[in-house]
Amino acid sequence: xxxxxxxxxxxxxxxxxxxxxxxxxxxxxxxxxxxxxxxxxxxxxxxxxxxxxxxxxxxxxxxxxxxxxxxxxxxxxxxxxxxxxxxxxxxxxxxxxxxxxxxxxxxxxxxxxxxxxxxxxxxxxxxxxxxxxxxxxxxxxxxxxxxxxxxxxxxxxxxxxxxxxxxxxxxxxxxxxxxxxxxxxxxxxxxxxxxxxxxxxxxxxxxxxxxxxxxxxxxxxxxxxxxxxxxxxxxxxxxxxxxxxxxxxxxxxxxxxxxxxxxxxxxxxxxxxxxxxxxxxxxxxxxxxxxxxxxxxxxx
Amino acid sequence: xxxxxxxxxxxxxxxxxxxxxxxxxxxxxxxxxxxxxxxxxxxxxxxxxxxxxxxxxxxxxxxxxxxxxxxxxxxxxxxxxxxxxxxxxxxxxxxxxxxxxxxxxxxxxxxxxxxxxxxxxxxxxxxxxxxxxxxxxxxxxxxxxxxxxxxxxxxxxxxxxxxxxxxxxxxxxxxxxxxxxxxxxxxxxxxxxxxxxxxxxxxxxxxxxxxxxxxxxxxxxxxxxxxxxxxxxxxxxxxxxxxxxxxxxxxxxxxxxxxxxxxxxxxxxxxxxxxxxxxxxxxxxxxxxxxxxxxxxxxx
Numbered sequence: 001x002x003x004x005x006x007x008x009x010x011x012x013x014x015x016x017x018x019x020x021x022x023x024x025x026x027x028x029x030x031x032x033x034x035x036x037x038x039x040x041x042x043x044x045x046x047x048x049x050x051x052x053x054x055x056x057x058x059x060x061x062x063x064x065x066x067x068x069x070x071x072x073x074x075x076x077x078x079x080x081x082x083x084x085x086x087x088x089x090x091x092x093x094x095x096x097x098x099x100x101x102x103x104x105x106x107x108x109x110x111x112x113x114x115x116x117x118x119x120x121x122x123x124x125x126x127x128x129x130x131x132x133x134x135x136x137x138x139x140x141x142x143x144x145x146x147x148x149x150x151x152x153x154x155x156x157x158x159x160x161x162x163x164x165x166x167x168x169x170x171x172x173x174x175x176x177x178x179x180x181x182x183x184x185x186x187x188x189x190x191x192x193x194x195x196x197x198x199x200x201x202x203x204x205x206x207x208x209x210x211x212x213x214x215x216x217x218x219x220x221x222x223x224x225x226x227x228x229x230x231x232x233x234x235x236x237x238x239x240x241x242x243x244x245x246x247x248x249x250x251x252x253x254x255x256x257x258x259x260x261x262x263x264x265x266x267x268x269x270x271x272x273x274x275x276x277x278x279x280x281x282x283x284x285x286x287x288x289x290x291x292x293x294x295x296x297x298x299x300x
Numbered sequence: 301x302x303x304x305x306x307x308x309x310x311x312x313x314x315x316x317x318x319x320x321x322x323x324x325x326x327x328x329x330x331x332x333x334x335x336x337x338x339x340x341x342x343x344x345x346x347x348x349x350x351x352x353x354x355x356x357x358x359x360x361x362x363x364x365x366x367x368x369x370x371x372x373x374x375x376x377x378x379x380x381x382x383x384x385x386x387x388x389x390x391x392x393x394x395x396x397x398x399x400x401x402x403x404x405x406x407x408x409x410x411x412x413x414x415x416x417x418x419x420x421x422x423x424x425x426x427x428x429x430x431x432x433x434x435x436x437x438x439x440x441x442x443x444x445x446x447x448x449x450x451x452x453x454x455x456x457x458x459x460x461x462x463x464x465x466x467x468x469x470x471x472x473x474x475x476x477x478x479x480x481x482x483x484x485x486x487x488x489x490x491x492x493x494x495x496x497x498x499x500x501x502x503x504x505x506x507x508x509x510x511x512x513x514x515x516x517x518x519x520x521x522x523x524x525x526x527x528x529x530x531x532x533x534x535x536x537x538x539x540x541x542x543x544x545x546x547x548x549x550x551x552x553x554x555x556x557x558x559x560x561x562x563x564x565x566x567x568x569x570x571x572x573x574x575x576x577x578x579x580x581x582x583x584x585x586x587x588x589x590x591x592x593x594x595x596x597x598x599x600x
Contacts, residue, residue, distance in 0.1 A: 080544040080592050082382040086402045102386045139569030147565040244380040246546045248592045265447040269439030292548045
């Protein structure tokens with residue numbers, strides 16, 4: 001299968017920035033193509049560019065699924081998105097099957113399932129997503145939050161991929177994701193990379209897409225699941241597979257870098273929750289998420 | 301339609317306590333009856349006993365939906381349950397349609413939709429649920445949580461429904477739910493009932509089922525959504541309809557009262573998140589939940 005983006009006309013507004021010329025990596029790699037015989041089914045390809053090891057990043061997958069939902073629902077912006085991870089996604093062709101569950105005046109609800117075909121030719125479901133959509137630009141400006149943005153050192157004093165001590169971002173060869181992101185972690189939260197995890201279960205940093213694409217509600221979904229896992233800061237090492245991830249997108253992000261803080265309080269019974277807060281450059285809390293994940297067994 | 305519980309043989313283990321004789325209100329009112337021609341479809345009735353005003357409580361609904369999932373999945377305990385609320389549920393007959401999404405050795409995934417029939421005879425979907433199930437008794441005892449149980453005064457110094465100042469639990473006539481619960485709120489978190497909300501957005505209390513039924517993973521789902529809404533403590537008054545609720549059940553509760561604390565940090569754009577933590581008598585965090593809800597417009 002050719003990459004779906006190759007079939008897209010350049011200049012299509014969904015895949016370009018406001019200048020009309022630039023196609024971002026994120027938009028290209030989450031593109032979905034509606035089938036002519038069924039506009040609720042989309043062909044796509046999970047890009048090897050968004051992998052960690054052999055697996056495809058869960059935040060990338062939820063964004064891709066929600067992009068398809070934005071096509072079939074009358075409201076384009078994700079408002080609440082819940083993803084149930086079923087089987088490991090691999091780079092390669094995939095199909096998104098969507099369902100319009102309910103449409104209302106201000107909010108609509110949809111479901112999307114991502115499928116890949118196994119070696120025997122059977123469709124295997126990777127991820128099931130249910131989501132409420134609405135027009136986030138139509139929300140009121142009333143904000144009475146007691147949440148405060150994470151205190152981060154300036155970007156230039158944070159730890160980027162190019163200056164990171166070994167282990168912060170894993171082996172570059174096994175991690176396509178790091179080339180897609182401009183992620184700069186608070187040095188106070190990377191002690192684990194030097195063998196000295198804080199034990200607090202908190203990691204935070206500045207985040208932009210590496211190619212300079214500004215953030216929108218879709219990329220905010222991605223942002224909730226791309227930092228190194230909090231388990232590392234709890235002194236554990238290994239895979240932390242996500243079982244379930246729910247994101248509430250609370251506002252359209254302003255241009256500029258995001259600040260993302262992830263935290264874990266309850267590691268118990270072999271599982272942990274990981275909460276993410278995503279803040280924009282205007283100090284608005286643009287997304288809150290929680291995931292349930294399997295804790296790695298190995299001590300770091 | 302007769303109440304489904306009336307058709308159940310007394311002594312069926314699912315609807316009795318360990319003594320084998322007692323049928324709890326919660327088990328009776330969340331009972332689901334599989335159709336003989338399709339074991340994935342269940343008939344039920346939303347009980348007027350679990351209402352607030354005209355609406356049926358969202359925690360009750362998620363528990364009822366998950367009870368049906370426990371019948372069709374190989375793993376009976378809810379582990380992660382996400383509910384998308386679509387239309388207001390009313391007391392009366394309902395149908396639960398379930399789907400087995402995936403079964404694995406240690407975890408299985410299902411989907412359930414609750415439907416009611418409108419005046420024109422059309423089935424209307426009330427709630428869509430996706431859930432991972434597993435055997436919670438099989439989880440390891442490893443606990444490394446940094447979460448701490450809420451500090452509550454002894455039960456006898458908390459505010460019960462019978463001693464509550466007007467407004468804590470609403471009018472009894474309009475609130476069947478209060479008769480089902482033995483809920484005793486921390487006096488420090490009920491100032492709003494006396495016109496003096498703290499503004500912190502936190503409410504906590506002791507919770508048992510009024511008829512003495514001990515808690516299990518199903519009733520823990522209920523427990524995440526039965527306290528008066530945090531919006532009251534933020535100085536707002538009125539309905540706080542839930543749009544989405546995800547619960548992670550992290551352990552089987554020990555016998556005895558639960559402690560439940562709900563909190564809101566981010567009231568913005570007319571919506572708020574409400575997080576619940578449910579602790580058991582053995583000081584284990586047995587559930588974590590988050591819901592997205594519409595904020596009431598009226599100042600209290």
